[in-house]
Amino acid sequence: MDDIDLMQYESEILTILRSDIPPAEKRIQLDIYHDYELSQVMLTLTDSERDQFFQCFTSDQLANIFAQLPPEEAVELLRIMPAGQIKDIFAGMQSDDLIDVIECFTDPDERLTYLTLVGQKKRQGIMTLLDFNENLAGSIMNNNYIQINKEDSVKTAIKKMVDQAPQTEFINNLYVVDSGYLVGVLSLKEIISAGNRPQELIKDIMTTNLVAITPWTKNEEAIETMKDYDFVLLPVVNKDFKMLGIVSFDDMFEVLNKESDNDYSKLAGLTEIVIDEKKETVYSSVKKRMPWLLILLFINLITSSIITGFEDVLKLIPTLALFMPVILNLAGNTGVQSLGVIIRLFATNQLDGRKAVRRHLLKELLTGIINGIIIGCMLFLLVIGMRMLQGNPFAEVLPFALVIALSISVSQIVATLAGAIVPMMFNLLKVDPAVASGPLITTINDIISLLIYFGLASILFANYL
Structure with a gap:
């Protein structure tokens, strides 16, 4: 792709990458760009330019950039990357984004090869989610969320939130559990507002009027629940209300887009949608x-x-x-x-x-x-x-x-x-x-x-x- 065809931000990023300044300086200059913008440029790079690009970012930063790519494009890049680098990127990706990528490996042996590059704990969770039909909430569930105990004090809960935040995509809500079972929820605003009462117990300020879904809830029903209650996150529980994970509005939005594409294709008499x-x-x-x-x-x-x-x-x-x-x-x-x-x-x-x-x-x-x-x-x-x-x-x-x-x-x-x-x-x-x-x-x-x-x-x- 020629520079003349690129949007302004893409041209600017390419200019920085192709300059002779040290990687550390490039990293500082590239820090102002959004992960999506960086991901779009990454697709246009040559092999040598991509190597320089990777040197400008930490593994966690690359994980966030990869999460912005369409899963099909991410797979094409992963196939030409060394295993060690892939392992580092997988470690930084959220489970729901990683599942989207893993699902694009249609060959069972190839899928297993890339699954072995995922950490054991995360891999077990991913394999569980892969068992769910794509039309069910369990298939897009994210098992990374802020979890606190009902007996925690506000001070302890805030510390747990700060400790867990780097590994969690969403910190809008704190989910209160008792022996693994969901018993309450607190919004980020509520926990911050309670910061001047550090010794107050979470069980005294949490919301107990809970709205939750199960992994077997249909995606359409989950979307309707989100719309009805104006939620951006929904907890996912089993029949005994044991906390399993969360589903987010951005994942549901992707489901809606995919459903729309499927419906349009079927209305036009096509058996499959055109992805690319x-x-x-x-x-x-x-x-x-x-x-x-x-x-x-x-x-x-x-x-x-x-x-x-x-x-x-x-x-x-x-x-x-x-x-x-x-x-x-x-x-x-x-x-x-x-x-x-x-x-x-x-x-x-x-x-x-x-x-x-x-x-x-x-x-x-x-x-x-x-x-x-x-x-x-x-x-x-x-x-x-x-x-x-x-x-x-x-x-x-x-x-x-x-x-x-x-x-x-x-x-x-x-x-x-x-x-x-x-x-x-x-x-x-x-x-x-x-x-x-x-x-x-x-x-x-x-x-x-x-x-x-x-x-x-x-x-x-x-x-x-």
Whole structure:
């Protein structure tokens, strides 16, 4: 990457690294930059420049810089680094960041090789978290947190906080335990405010009205809990309320982004998300897109069969073919709108009971009816106006306009319901509702709309067939 393409801070950092000043002086000058900025520059360096870069920082500083990298990029760098340096960096990384990196080693032997470079205590914790499904809070749990005892004095608690802080990513809350069980919590503000009462016991000032989750709590539920209580940290406990770790808002934010990427990909008919455009090959693109394209190909053959089945109607009234794109496109777009709404509702756990489902289906039905009536009436008047301007008598235009208007009205209602019902069925089958992708909903609505369109035409023009 040329300097001209770099952002200003990247150019400044590169200038410092490429200068002839001693590493100690470089370290002082680089200290003003954020870890994220340093991590972005690290990706652009040559091997020799990267060696100089590493000499400017301690292992703990490098650990913080590595934590800012996308895990996939961090893995690429780790593969070309000596084992001793990796071990030092792993020692300084937080468990949740380290898990993200370890998970990117898909080969079991390679993963084990890098796990052996993690300290024994941290490695045991990581291996436990790796056992959790990625959709559960346990998979992103951080077992580094400030822990104090309920019998501690304020003075003792502050000392423990200061001692534990260097190894802990978050010091917003102090978690109070009794024989390992969570019994209370104190915010950083509360413990500082109590500093003028050093002999007061923690059990007398801690908050005992606790909100916690378990490692088996779904990520979506944990996010909702954070939103409801306006928390940035949540304690993770087992069924007996034994303290296991914490989950943070920044980790949950990453989960939300990943879920959004997955949902967008599924809505577009992709089997996987594109993580890095630079690494996306033609083969991988084809592999991701082909499954849905093949499925939709065979489903679309049904559409062709329907048109063939109503060939006599089209021969009699070829003008019907002119309005097929209008009816199909409107029905497809309506279905995707309804799908987008329900995917969002599922993602935010707003459809968690039969009453909520019935209420939403009724709302979608009424929406479809109102939209269908409005669009049907507009199209009815437009068709009559267009056909009569072409010199066709009203008596001949009326049944044709009725077919168009009724078809679009009924198609709107059916498409709206299909966009809601299909993902609901997927959800009942324990399949991600986002799999009911836009292309699938559109194709289903095409089939239904054609049946309605030609069915009504056959009924209204039965005397002519």
